[in-house]
Amino acid sequence: MRIGIVGLGLIGGSLGLALRALGHQVYGIARHPDTCVAAVTLGAVDSAASDLASLAPVDMVMVCTPIAAIAPTVQALVPHLSPETVVTDVGSVKGDLVQAATAHWPWFVGAHPMAGKAEAGLAAAAANLFMDRAYVITPLPETPPAAIARVQDLAQSLRAKVLTCSPSDHDCAVAWISHLPVMVSSSLIQACLQESDKTVLKLAQTLSSSGFASTSRVGGGNPELGLMMARYNREALLRSLQGYQTQLAAITHLVETEQWSALAATLTASQQARPQFL
Amino acid sequence: MRIGIVGLGLIGGSLGLALRALGHQVYGIARHPDTCVAAVTLGAVDSAASDLASLAPVDMVMVCTPIAAIAPTVQALVPHLSPETVVTDVGSVKGDLVQAATAHWPWFVGAHPMAGKAEAGLAAAAANLFMDRAYVITPLPETPPAAIARVQDLAQSLRAKVLTCSPSDHDCAVAWISHLPVMVSSSLIQACLQESDKTVLKLAQTLSSSGFASTSRVGGGNPELGLMMARYNREALLRSLQGYQTQLAAITHLVETEQWSALAATLTASQQARPQFL
Numbered sequence: 171m172r173i174g175i176v177g178l179g180l181i182g183g184s185l186g187l188a189l190r191a192l193g194h195q196v197y198g199i200a201r202h203p204d205t206c207v208a209a210v211t212l213g214a215v216d217s218a219a220s221d222l223a224s225l226a227p228v229d230m231v232m233v234c235t236p237i238a239a240i241a242p243t244v245q246a247l248v249p250h251l252s253p254e255t256v257v258t259d260v261g262s263v264k265g266d267l268v269q270a271a272t273a274h275w276p277w278f279v280g281a282h283p284m285a286g287k288a289e290a291g292l293a294a295a296a297a298n299l300f301m302d303r304a305y306v307i308t309p310l311p312e313t314p315p316a317a318i319a320r321v322q323d324l325a326q327s328l329r330a331k332v333l334t335c336s337p338s339d340h341d342c343a344v345a346w347i348s349h350l351p352v353m354v355s356s357s358l359i360q361a362c363l364q365e366s367d368k369t370v371l372k373l374a375q376t377l378s379s380s381g382f383a384s385t386s387r388v389g390g391g392n393p394e395l396g397l398m399m400a401r402y403n404r405e406a407l408l409r410s411l412q413g414y415q416t417q418l419a420a421i422t423h424l425v426e427t428e429q430w431s432a433l434a435a436t437l438t439a440s441q442q443a444r445p446q447f448l
Numbered sequence: 449m450r451i452g453i454v455g456l457g458l459i460g461g462s463l464g465l466a467l468r469a470l471g472h473q474v475y476g477i478a479r480h481p482d483t484c485v486a487a488v489t490l491g492a493v494d495s496a497a498s499d500l501a502s503l504a505p506v507d508m509v510m511v512c513t514p515i516a517a518i519a520p521t522v523q524a525l526v527p528h529l530s531p532e533t534v535v536t537d538v539g540s541v542k543g544d545l546v547q548a549a550t551a552h553w554p555w556f557v558g559a560h561p562m563a564g565k566a567e568a569g570l571a572a573a574a575a576n577l578f579m580d581r582a583y584v585i586t587p588l589p590e591t592p593p594a595a596i597a598r599v600q601d602l603a604q605s606l607r608a609k610v611l612t613c614s615p616s617d618h619d620c621a622v623a624w625i626s627h628l629p630v631m632v633s634s635s636l637i638q639a640c641l642q643e644s645d646k647t648v649l650k651l652a653q654t655l656s657s658s659g660f661a662s663t664s665r666v667g668g669g670n671p672e673l674g675l676m677m678a679r680y681n682r683e684a685l686l687r688s689l690q691g692y693q694t695q696l697a698a699i700t701h702l703v704e705t706e707q708w709s710a711l712a713a714t715l716t717a718s719q720q721a722r723p724q725f726l
Contacts, residue, residue, distance in 0.1 A: 346648075354663060357698075360717070415696065
């Protein structure tokens, strides 16, 4: 298959490496000529250019740009696509984006390969990035089944775990397990910093160990990622934050009123439930 | 030195192994005769008994029982101690306990070696458990300096990082970095479980990965430990929970009102502050 990849960062570059290894011919698109050269040198693409017109021959386009650029990129692709060319993306929030992109191109199939790395950029790309990781496909009721099947087949060929659900179910689920934890974890760091007794703050910094390190990890991560989650998944995140505040208030109430057996029951329920998320 | 250890679990057993390796003579106390035999067999003690009277010859007693038993144990030790025998403990909360124990025995020196393991019990004991870990000593203004110095010297001989602070500063600091994270993290698991759309809940469980695993880790831990923290450090924990709720509400407000540059600033501040806690 001839596959176009727009955006040659970690995800786009890794898709290129993996798809070329599977025998596909990969056409890359990057804004900067330097990135085009680097992607060819790395073997992530067969050829690369900055002009979307170079994608005219492809059977499928994977849009791997930052989330804000996905729908505009789909719109800009339209003049260059043959009928029934499948366009898919890798955005980590799906709701409005899938609607907007589908309005531009009915053969758009929203998707979210849930793979990543601490490092960003093309240099960190790896052909096995998607192996055994979830690859969520989020079609609309009107998305052509043939288009969905082509993205499912491609994801399966990457040896990813392919799931299909609605864009809104995807967004609610990732709000719980990915976007809410960032806000919860960042609030922990912020709360500690508000300690007005500097001796206690210094002591807390000295004594903190693995428990604090784990709980604060994602809250101390890349601020751009956290901001993107909040901006593009605002509604689902607010719903999760509200649910979280209710549970935190409930636990606080048990401590305040010294309801120790009820607190023990809650902590036991948490211990028992956690493995279902692992 | 002749050293008594009351309570031969993970911490008591590890202290015994470490102190015997340093040439001290270790007298163990355990309620169950089986534990006494096991501790001698393991080499954690030179001798062991269930009667506190057997500690009459020792120069120092380390009380390594569960927290609720520490002050009563100090009281029960009093008839068997020579004047200027130092009594210390390993409890993870210090405030009321140090007051109560000191009332029973003025040569009591509160302490908290911040070492642990996933496994509990004597079988998991290790001589190097305290090496490079914080060993917090929490005297009162009236604690005899000679008693403090003897506990400091002992902790240093274990190659621990010895810190000295007031019981209340200790309790406030561990509320921030140890006890608050458990409640924050458990609330995350509880909040996810409240999702009423079972398709979304199932999807969240399927999609959750390292971010959720880290943030939920301590909240899904041993419920007895969490309960103990809340029970014995209730006041400092409530103070931390209140500070946390304020920060969580502030972040939620930024998302609600779409103050993206302010949210970016908060997330950036969290990213910059976290290394000070590692």
